[in-house]
Amino acid sequence: MAREYIDGTEAIVRGALDAGCDFFAGYPITPSSGILVGMMRELPKVGGTAIQGEDEIASIGFCIAASMAGRRPLTATSGPGISLYSENIGLAITGEVPLVIVNVQRLGPATGGATTGAEGDVQFVQWVTSAGLPMIVLSPVDVPTSYWLTTMAFKLSERFRHPVIINTSKDLVATMETVDTSTFHREEVVPRKRYTGPAPFLPHKFEKLSDVPEFLPIGADIQVRFTTSMHDDRAILTKKPQIVDRMFRHFSEKILAHRDELVLVERDFQEGADTLIIASGLSARAGRAAVRHVREEGRTGEQGSRVSLLTIYSAWPIPEQAIREAAAGVSKVVVPEMNLGLYRREIERLLPGKQVIGVNRVDGEIITPAQVLAALRGPQGQDRVGAETAEGGNP
Amino acid sequence: MSLDITAYLDPSTKPYPFCPGCSHSIVLDRVGEALAKTGLPPDKVVLVSDIGCIGISDRHFKVHTFHGLHGRSITYATGLKLANPALTVFVLVGDGGIGIGGHHFLHAARRNVDITVLVCNNFNFGMTGGQHSVTTPHGAVTATTAMGNAENPIDIVGLAAAAQASFGVRCLFSDPGLPDYIAQAIMTPGFAVLDIWEMCTAYFAKTNKVTKNALHEQLEKRGLKTGVVLGSLQEARPPSPAQPMADVTAGAIRESGADAALQGLRRDTPGAPAPGVGGAGGGAGVGRGAGLQVEFESKLERRLTLLVAGRAGQKVRSGAITLGKAAVMSGLFVTQRDDYPVTVQTGHSTAELVFERGPIDALGVDVPDEVLVTAVEGRDVSAAMLKALPPTSVVYAVPEVFPIDTCARVETIPVEALGVAKNRTALVLACLAWWAVRTGRVPIEALMRAAALGSKKAVAEENVAVIDAVGKWAGAHP
Numbered sequence: 001m002a003r004e005y006i007d008g009t010e011a012i013v014r015g016a017l018d019a020g021c022d023f024f025a026g027y028p029i030t031p032s033s034g035i036l037v038g039m040m041r042e043l044p045k046v047g048g049t050a051i052q053g054e055d056e057i058a059s060i061g062f063c064i065a066a067s068m069a070g071r072r073p074l075t076a077t078s079g080p081g082i083s084l085y086s087e088n089i090g091l092a093i094t095g096e097v098p099l100v101i102v103n104v105q106r107l108g109p110a111t112g113g114a115t116t117g118a119e120g121d122v123q124f125v126q127w128v129t130s131a132g133l134p135m136i137v138l139s140p141v142d143v144p145t146s147y148w149l150t151t152m153a154f155k156l157s158e159r160f161r162h163p164v165i166i167n168t169s170k171d172l173v174a175t176m177e178t179v180d181t182s183t184f185h186r187e188e189v190v191p192r193k194r195y196t197g198p199a200p201f202l203p204h205k206f207e208k209l210s211d212v213p214e215f216l217p218i219g220a221d222i223q224v225r226f227t228t229s230m231h232d233d234r235a236i237l238t239k240k241p242q243i244v245d246r247m248f249r250h251f252s253e254k255i256l257a258h259r260d261e262l263v264l265v266e267r268d269f270q271e272g273a274d275t276l277i278i279a280s281g282l283s284a285r286a287g288r289a290a291v292r293h294v295r296e297e298g299r300t301g302e303q304g305s306r307v308s309l310l311t312i313y314s315a316w317p318i319p320e321q322a323i324r325e326a327a328a329g330v331s332k333v334v335v336p337e338m339n340l341g342l343y344r345r346e347i348e349r350l351l352p353g354k355q356v357i358g359v360n361r362v363d364g365e366i367i368t369p370a371q372v373l374a375a376l377r378g379p380q381g382q383d384r385v386g387a388e389t390a391e392g393g394n395p
Numbered sequence: 396m397s398l399d400i401t402a403y404l405d406p407s408t409k410p411y412p413f414c415p416g417c418s419h420s421i422v423l424d425r426v427g428e429a430l431a432k433t434g435l436p437p438d439k440v441v442l443v444s445d446i447g448c449i450g451i452s453d454r455h456f457k458v459h460t461f462h463g464l465h466g467r468s469i470t471y472a473t474g475l476k477l478a479n480p481a482l483t484v485f486v487l488v489g490d491g492g493i494g495i496g497g498h499h500f501l502h503a504a505r506r507n508v509d510i511t512v513l514v515c516n517n518f519n520f521g522m523t524g525g526q527h528s529v530t531t532p533h534g535a536v537t538a539t540t541a542m543g544n545a546e547n548p549i550d551i552v553g554l555a556a557a558a559q560a561s562f563g564v565r566c567l568f569s570d571p572g573l574p575d576y577i578a579q580a581i582m583t584p585g586f587a588v589l590d591i592w593e594m595c596t597a598y599f600a601k602t603n604k605v606t607k608n609a610l611h612e613q614l615e616k617r618g619l620k621t622g623v624v625l626g627s628l629q630e631a632r633p634p635s636p637a638q639p640m641a642d643v644t645a646g647a648i649r650e651s652g653a654d655a656a657l658q659g660l661r662r663d664t665p666g667a668p669a670p671g672v673g674g675a676g677g678g679a680g681v682g683r684g685a686g687l688q689v690e691f692e693s694k695l696e697r698r699l700t701l702l703v704a705g706r707a708g709q710k711v712r713s714g715a716i717t718l719g720k721a722a723v724m725s726g727l728f729v730t731q732r733d734d735y736p737v738t739v740q741t742g743h744s745t746a747e748l749v750f751e752r753g754p755i756d757a758l759g760v761d762v763p764d765e766v767l768v769t770a771v772e773g774r775d776v777s778a779a780m781l782k783a784l785p786p787t788s789v790v791y792a793v794p795e796v797f798p799i800d801t802c803a804r805v806e807t808i809p810v811e812a813l814g815v816a817k818n819r820t821a822l823v824l825a826c827l828a829w830w831a832v833r834t835g836r837v838p839i840e841a842l843m844r845a846a847a848l849g850s851k852k853a854v855a856e857e858n859v860a861v862i863d864a865v866g867k868w869a870g871a872h873p
Contacts, residue, residue, distance in 0.1 A: 002686030005720045005729065014683070023478060030737060049477050053470075054502040061470025061499075062477060065443075065461065069478035087464055114737050175758055176716060176731035178723045181686065218459045219479045221438045227453065227462040228446075236454050237462075282758065289756035366759035 004181050008146040008173040012102060012166070013038035015150025016074045019189050021100070022048040023071040025062035027055055027081065030114040031170040032104035035076035056084035060101070064088060067097045068226050070217030072154060072189075076102035079121050080111065082128060089163055090129035091228050093251055095235075096161040096204065096213060098192055100153045105169040105281075107364050116364035117170035119281050119338040125165045126316045131248075134255040136164045136262060137316035139280040143177045144184055149313060151187040152264070158192045159261075160254060161212050167315060169282050169338070171366060199223065202233040209250045210257035256317060264313035265322045270295065273306040275376055276330040278323065278347055280312040282366060283336040283359075287311070289369035290376060307376060318346050327351050334359060334375045336367045401457075402437050403430040408455045413448060414521075416596035418568040422515055423452055425568075426487070429577030430458070433483075441484045443472040445492035447522045449515040452487060466496030469503045472510040485511040485581055491520045493551060494529035500551075500588075504558035507585040513577065514551050514588065517595035518603070525598025532613055536602040550617070551590040556625045561585030563625030567610055568593045570621065583626065687848075691841040693725035695750055699836065702763040702780075703746045704773025705823055707739060711769070714823040715746035717858065720845035721837050722750055730755050743776040750836065766803070767830055768792040769823050774799060791830060793822070812872075813865055821861045828865035839866040 012035055016024075024039035026032070036052065043050040049066070053059030056077055063073035077085065082103050092099050105121045107113035125137045136156055140146040146168060153164040195201050195214035199222040204213050213233075218224045225235035230247065232238045255262070268291065279287040291309045298306065310326040312319060327333055333351060335344040336359035344358045359375045361367050404427035411420045430440065440458040444450045446465035453460035459482075463471045472484045493500055493514055503510065519537050520526040527537040527544050530551070534543040552563035562583040564576040568591050580587035592614075594605045603609075614621065705711040712733050719729040730749045736742040747760045765788065766781065768774050774781065774796045781790065781801040788803035793810050808826050810816040815825040824846070831837040842862045849855035 002688060003723050004683075004686050005716065005723050005731075025474070051477060054498055057467060058470040058473070058499055058502070061463070061467045062474035064463075065471040065474025066478035068461065069475050069482070071478045088467070091464055115735070171732060171758055174733065176719055176729070177755070178719075178728040178730070181683065217479075218441055218461060218475060219439065219482050223438065223457060223459055225453070225460045225462075227460075228464055229451075229462065235460075237451065286757045292756060366757075368759060368761045369757045370761060 002180070002182065004179055005176055006143060006179060007034075007176050008140065008143055008168060009034035009038060011143045011146035011179075012076070012150045012168070012173070013042060015147040015186075016100070016154070017042060017046065018147075018186050019072070019151040019154035021072050021074045021154060022046075023063065023066040023073040024048070024050040024075065025053050025059040025066075025073070026076050027053050027059050029056075029078045029081050031106055031174055032076045032078045032081070032102060034173060035102055035104075039074065039076075056081040057088065060085045060088040060092075060099075063099055064092055064095070064097050065218075067092075067099050068095065068218050068224075070219070072098070072158070072191075074100045074102070074154075076104065078104045078106050079108045079124070082121065082124065086129050089135075090131065092163040093129065093131075093133055094228060094230070095226050097163065098157040098161050099163040100150070100157050100166065101163060102150075102166045102168065104173050105167065107362070113364050115170065117282070117338065117366065118362065118364065119169055119283060120342065120362070121167060122280075122315060122337070122339065123342045125167050128165075133251050135316050136160065136162060136255065137167050137314070138164065138264065139167050139313055139315045140172060141281060141284045141311060141313070142172070143179045145313065146172060148185045148187070149264075151185075151189065155187040155189045156262070158189055159212070160258070161192055161215065162255065167281070171282050200234065203235045204231065204247065204250075205233045206250055206254075209246070209253035211250075212254060259317045259319075262314050262317055263319040263322050265319050265326075266309075266311040266313070267322075267326065268309040268311070269326070270306045270308050272329075273308040274330055275305065275307045275332045275334060276327050277307065277309045277334045277336070277372065277376075278312065278326070279309070279336050280315055280343065281337070283338060284309075284311045286336055286359075286367045286369050286372050287334075290372035293369060293373060294376065305376070315343070318350070320350055323347065323350050327354060331355060332357065334372060336360075336372050336375070338362065338367060398431050398434055398437075400424075400427040400431045403427050403440070403457055404455055405457050411455065412451060414595075414597045416594070416600075417448070417521075418517070418593040419449055419452070419515055422449075422513075422568050422573075422591060422593065423455060425573045426485075426513065426577055428574040429581065432574060432578040433581055435483050435581075439482055441472075441475055441482050443468045443475070443484060443486045445486065445488035445496070447489040447491050447520065449487050449489050450492075466492050466494070467499065468492060469496055469499040469510070469512060472512075473499075473503055473506075473508050476508055476510055480509070483581060484509075485513060487513050487515065489521075490514065490516040490518060490528040490530040490551075493549075497529065497549075497554075501554065501558050504555045504560035504586045504588070507559060507561055509585055511577075511580045511583070511587045512589070513580075514590050515593050516551065516590055517593040517599055518548075518605075519595055519599040521595045521598055525595070525602075532603075532617075535599070537599065548617075550619060552588060552624050555586065555588045560588060561626050562587035562623070563590070564588070564623050565590045565614075565619060566592070566621045567607065569607060572622070576623070579623075587626075687720055687723045687845075689724060689726045690844070691721075691725040691838045693722065693727050693750075693837055694835045695727060695752065697752075699750045699765070700760040700763045701748045701750070701830075702760060702766045702777065703748065703823065703827070704766060704768045704770070704777045705744050706770035706772035707735060707741050707744050708819060709744060709769055709823045710820050711735075711744040711746055711773075711823050714827050715748060717824065717842065717845045717849075718827045718831070718837065719748060720848065721831070721841035722748075724841045724844060725837050727751065727837075728753060728755050730758055732758055732760075743770075743772040745773055745776065762788070764788055765830075765834075766790045766792075767808075767826055768796045768799065769808075769826055771796055791826070791833075793826065813868055815861070821857075824858055824861050825865050828862045829869070832866065832869040839869070
């Protein structure tokens with residue numbers, strides 16, 4: 001077995017190349033710059049195009065246009081850059097643009113901690129642009145899932161003609177890990193479905209609201225239109241209420257009607273468990289270690305209780321059914337995350353009547369298995385910094 | 396070959412949606428005439444329109460159209476051209492768009508991207524109610540400059556010239572040469588801009604004089620000429636001589652300097668195949684090397700955490716990577732989490748390593764089993780942690796960092812004997828090699844093999860020699 005010693009940055013770059021990414025634009029920002037450097041280095045070698053934009057707005061603009069010309073683009077940034085992407089992410093939604101965006105979370109707000117880890121963007125990446133439409137957000141937990149979910153992001157962006165965000169974090173992209181790359185899983189990316197009929201091409205034509213329209217690149221031999229304005233199926237500006245309503249609901253239904261396809265979770269359930277850990281991202285690994293510890297104790301007859309773990313890879317749309325099912329038999333749910341409980345509020349919404357305990361940290365340090373263990377055992381969540389519990393601290 | 400104007404503009408969509416007397420209507424017809432002069436196949440031409448009154452003109456065109464965000468039209472034009480250099484891309488933008496997107500204008504001109512930017516400059520924001528823009532003349536009265544504009548206007552073509560664009564025209568919308576100017580701009584390799592002075596009848600013309608004479612007076616006052624003022628009608632500024640002509644015409648970007656650095660920007664063949672989809676083995680693929688074979692054996696039995704605490708410039712990170720690889724080659728699983736200030740060449744540099752016999756769940760180290768301190772900066776940044784260490788932990792430290800405030804057992808690393816006390820770049824690697832031998836966790840042969848994998852040959856050889864020397868010293872001092 002050949003092993004490698006690589007970080008999440010390398011995994012994302014490889015994943016993008018293996019998913020057929022052929023266009024990259026980005027702007028330097030810690031801790032995502034490694035992806036920019038990697039793509040600038042690797043993409044030209046395989047006939048792709050990589051460019052460093054003059055800022056984040058230009059970078060995502062290049063990518064959106066390249067996608068509409070038929071390319072398969074990637075961009076990468078961190079929280080402050082996502083702020084600058086915001087309006088263009090809306091454009092990508094309304095224009096039905098396949099696009100993969102990596103957000104390497106760092107401690108915010110604003111410049112925050114450039115080399116400091118956090119998971120504070122978990123709501124931000126869903127509500128990143130105006131209009132409140134659903135986003136697709138994937139959340140790796142280690143090097144192999146960074147690779148896998150990068151290929152998955154390309155698959156889903158092509159499948160739904162929609163931007164997909166890979167929401168990783170500083171410690172995942174910058175930490176070296178031992179991996180066996182022969183076990184890496186790669187999703188097959190099926191290119192967006194191409195229109196083959198005669199002119200006129202209707203870039204936003206759908207029968208059912210949930211249908212994904214066929215695609216023609218700008219530069220095809222019949223006219224292709226694209227617009228930022230609310231439009232009809234021809235991509236021509238309209239304010240007609242009936243058309244607007246149908247188009248708006250299409251943007252939502254296109255994702256939500258297919259949410260079963262978008263459930264990416266790992267279920268590590270123990271029969272008779274009374275406690276469930278729900279986690280994503282880096283914090284899921286503290287959850288994993290805590291579960292292993294508890295079960296070992298159980299085997300040796302020391303203290304052990306029974307505990308299950310639900311790792312969420314598809315943060316948005318929220319895998320509601322999977323969460324409800326996982327929590328069906330338990331009385332207590334523990335949610336570790338490196339923020340003030342941002343995803344926990346979704347869990348609480350989904351699980352009324354259950355005791356939901358947060359394990360939260362906003363000091364840039366990683367949540368430890370010991371903190372998760374303390375929450376499993378105690379009535380309250382453990383917070384090294386403040387008294388952050390389910391009862392308090394929600395902004 | 397020239398085509399009819401109706402190949403580009405759809406007469407059935409007329410009238411244009413602009414206010415009575417608005418010069419945008421005239422300019423759109425001129426754009427159609429210019430496209431007809433070029434004879435370019437309409438399906439190889441893209442109009443990118445910005446926001447504002449001129450932005451809504453896309454629906455009248457029969458070429459491909461891309462109507463994007465305010466001020467960002469030039470970014471989309473650049474992206475389209477980069478993605479498919481066979482396309483001819485032109486932008487319709489107002490003076491408002493040039494203001495908010497000035498950054499993109501500047502950089503597209505600097506890159507000399509092969510696009511054409513037609514600025515429909517009517518000196519104010521028409522669509523939002525006549526507010527002043529970046530081209531509003533000094534003293535002009537607008538909705539937001541009731542007392543007269545106190546700001547100075549920018550000169551759009553001057554700006555493009557300063558950024559080394561290829562071609563620039565300044566003219567009035569009524570200039571009979573306009574179709575020729577536009578056609579020439581479109582056919583010019585590299586970044587071309589037209590600053591077309593226009594008339595907003597709804598707002599600007601109501602509070603300011605915009606007759607032909609008044610506009611000429613304004614030009615004269617500011618010392619601005621009309622016509623081709625950057626490059627020439629006959630011959631555009633030649634692209635960099637370092638670039639073969641065929642290459643340049645195929646490319647999206649006309650290099651004007653650092654050609655080598657810009658190579659990555661360009662892709663000469665539109666529609667080239669997607670990059671190598673990795674090998675059948677999933678992870679195997681582009682530039683991945685042979686991986687690390689497990690050829691050695693570690694004596695490590697249970698999870699071990701090690702913190703290496705040094706300073707910038709000591710090669711803490713690369714030393715730790717060498718140790719990590721050596722551990723992997725000895726059958727262990729390793730994670731390595733580094734920390735250093737954003738200014739990477741000053742202050743501390745630390746690496747947290749976790750070694751286990753199987754896959755590692757949690758990243759990070761709460762209380763390290765062992766700490767290797769190689770600099771005062773590393774000691775100080777870890778001071779609280781060192782102080783809290785239990786007596787079961789071990790600290791290995793170079794002499795210069797003593798005293799250390801800790802309950803852990805402390806051992807001195809014999810850097811003098813190892814011959815690296817004065818060798819800043821070899822110190823950490825030698826200390827790690829010494830640690831490996833001292834504790835038996837990682838065989839010294841594995842470390843040498845890992846060091847030899849380095850991509851820079853001279854550095855790799857140097858590192859192997861450092862580890863070898865430590866191994867020999869250890870052999871003589873069992």
